[in-house]
Amino acid sequence: MSLLSTSLELLELQSPELEHICYTQYHSTSPQSSTASSSRNNTMPVPTPQLGSYKYVQETKENLDWADLVTVDLSLYHTPEGKKQLADTLIQALREKGFFYVKNFNISQERVDRQFALGKEFYELPLEEKSKYTPEGLDQGKFNGYVPAGRRIINKELGIKDQVEIYNIPKFNGDFPHNHPDLISQNLEEIEEFARSLHTEVLDPLHVLLAIALELPEDYFLKLHQYDVKSEDHLRYMKYSKYSLEQNKQLDNWGGGHTDLGSFTLLFRQPVAALQIRYHSTNEWKWVKPQDATLTVNSCDALQFLTGGYVKSTVHRVTVPPVDQQHVDRLGLLYFSRPNNNVRLTTAKESPVLQREGYTQNNFEASGNPVPTMEEWTFAKQKWQRTKGYSADSEHQNATILPGFKEQAYA
Numbered sequence: 001m002s003l004l005s006t007s008l009e010l011l012e013l014q015s016p017e018l019e020h021i022c023y024t025q026y027h028s029t030s031p032q033s034s035t036a037s038s039s040r041n042n043t044m045p046v047p048t049p050q051l052g053s054y055k056y057v058q059e060t061k062e063n064l065d066w067a068d069l070v071t072v073d074l075s076l077y078h079t080p081e082g083k084k085q086l087a088d089t090l091i092q093a094l095r096e097k098g099f100f101y102v103k104n105f106n107i108s109q110e111r112v113d114r115q116f117a118l119g120k121e122f123y124e125l126p127l128e129e130k131s132k133y134t135p136e137g138l139d140q141g142k143f144n145g146y147v148p149a150g151r152r153i154i155n156k157e158l159g160i161k162d163q164v165e166i167y168n169i170p171k172f173n174g175d176f177p178h179n180h181p182d183l184i185s186q187n188l189e190e191i192e193e194f195a196r197s198l199h200t201e202v203l204d205p206l207h208v209l210l211a212i213a214l215e216l217p218e219d220y221f222l223k224l225h226q227y228d229v230k231s232e233d234h235l236r237y238m239k240y241s242k243y244s245l246e247q248n249k250q251l252d253n254w255g256g257g258h259t260d261l262g263s264f265t266l267l268f269r270q271p272v273a274a275l276q277i278r279y280h281s282t283n284e285w286k287w288v289k290p291q292d293a294t295l296t297v298n299s300c301d302a303l304q305f306l307t308g309g310y311v312k313s314t315v316h317r318v319t320v321p322p323v324d325q326q327h328v329d330r331l332g333l334l335y336f337s338r339p340n341n342n343v344r345l346t347t348a349k350e351s352p353v354l355q356r357e358g359y360t361q362n363n364f365e366a367s368g369n370p371v372p373t374m375e376e377w378t379f380a381k382q383k384w385q386r387t388k389g390y391s392a393d394s395e396h397q398n399a400t401i402l403p404g405f406k407e408q409a410y411a
Contacts, residue, residue, distance in 0.1 A: 051117040051187075059290060060273045062322040067277055067286035069097060071294065075104035077205050083212060090206065091213035091311075094299050098314025099277045101294040102266075106201045109293065111194055112268055115333050118191070119237030121183055122167055123331070129181060130165075141382035144170045144234060145179075149241065151386070158250055163241040168234040172196065175230040195235045198266060198335045199227050202295065206264060214307070214351040224306075225263065229340040232378045233262075240274070240318065240330040248320045255318035256397070257410025260300035261381045262338035267296040272330040273322055278315040278410065285317075301381070302339050302374060308347035308359035315410050341375035369404030377402065 070093045076082030093100035122130070127148070135142040147166040154162050169184070170176035172192040180188065207221035214220075225231070240254055254274065267275070275288040277298070288296060304313040321330070339345070347354065347362050354360060364371045372380070380402050400406045 051114055051121065054113050054117040054120055056116075057271050057325065057328050059271045060322040060325050062273075062324065064273060064287040064289075064322065066289045067097065067099065067279075069093070069100050069288070069296075071101040071103055071291075072206075072209075072297075073103055074106070074202075074205055077209075083209065087209045087212035090209045094210075094303075094311045096281065097277065097279055098299045098312055099288060099316070100297055101291050102202060102206075102297055103291075103294045105295060107194075107197055111197075112333070114190070115194060115235075115237075116268075116331060118183070118187055119167070119239070119331055119333060122181070122237055123165060123239045125181060125183065130167075133167075133179065133181065138386055139383070141379040141386060143232075143382055143386065144168045144176065147386070154254065154256070155251060160243075160247060160251065162255065163243065164255065165239045165241070167237045169195070169236070170234050171227065171231065173228045173230070191235065195335065196227065198235075199225075199337075202266060202297075203264060203337050206297070210303075210311075214310075214348065214353045216348060216351050220348065220350075221263075221306075224339045224343050225337065226340060229342070231338050231340045231374065232336075233338050234336055236332070236334045236336065238332040238334060240272075240332075242327060242329050243320075245326060248326055251320055253317050253319045257315050257317040258385075259313040259315055260298065260336065261302065261378060262300045262336050263302045264337045265298050265300060266335040266337070267298075268333040269294060269296075270330065270332050272325050272328060274318045274320070274325075274330060276317050276319050278317075280312055280314070285319075288316075302345060302377070305345040305362040305364070305371075305377075306339070306348055307351075308349075308354055308362050308365075310354055310357060310359040317410070338378065339374040341373060341378075343374045344371050345374060345377060346371050364402075364404040367404040369402070372402055 070089055072086055072090055072093070074086075076086055090100070130146045131148060133146040134148060135145040138147065143166075145168060147168070149163045149165050150161040152162040152164075154160055169180075169191060170178075172178070172195065178185075178188060184191070203225065204222060207225055208218045211218050211220040211222075243251065243254075257278065269290045269292065271290045273287055273290070275296075276285045277288055278285055290296075298314045298316060299311050301313045303311045320326070345362065345364070347360055347365060349355070349360055362371075384399055384401055384407070397410075398406060398408055
């Protein structure tokens, strides 16, 4: 009996409203899988410890108000004409909505599935074991390791706390210790290869395309985002545990509107519909639809600073899922990209585009305040975000992060 036949027989045993088993053989025709035999992957073999299969929840059947997002097809990246076309697509996406899809990024679905399986098995560990890896100084902005649920109050009147658990894994460039549970340690080489490939296969091309769009040298943003230079990039396994149906009726969102602090955030396909974005032009909230064989990418604070506001940091939130998905947990696999710690977040005034369009000062420069380095910005905002008891009230949400930049509440 073939593996695919076996998977289909097992699939019939599952309740169709709940979930289906993801077998990597089923995804072998995905665009990424067709390029998985690249020379880089052939020269960097990794061990493949046994992991349980990962179950992807079925997508919602509700007809939601989906965002209309463009797709950056990296199969076009390898010619000058393709780069120019993609640069135009990227800057349009960043300027209009700040969210977009990326496809054909040379990372096989099998490798993605294994990362989801790792995340799932990590969250099945006892809380006592996970808590051994909570960083000291969490209230001061430290974030690598395990962040337990319940630190934020998402409904002050009812006292409902968040049910979000986070496990952050920093870069593998020698700047960070890697103390992990055995499950993670035993798969660390594979995790490193996966994280590094996100730079070479996704982030580096996006940085080149952004430079082309701004008429800067192609390596302009590459120099600010070097993997082997210290920065606070990290891979994240993120779990939103489900609330009761009664609690969901009382909640507006599982996580309030916010922006990310880095350059780009990469989100792997996550079929529980809950992510919403706020359009730059209309302030309307739209649902982000999971697309097969894609990454969902959004622009963040650092790019807003580096482009003088020409590229905006995109407001997004995690809301209550549709009714047919409220009975399941929501597991996310993300990567947060950030400029190197020593980069000062000044506007790229060398850009002819920014000069022509009049985007020559960011918040700090316009207010006459010192422009922070990326390290200073990271820990200032993380301290604000990670303070225990963080509450979704206007006083906290409108705090001054650093002189020259004030956060704001997003409904």
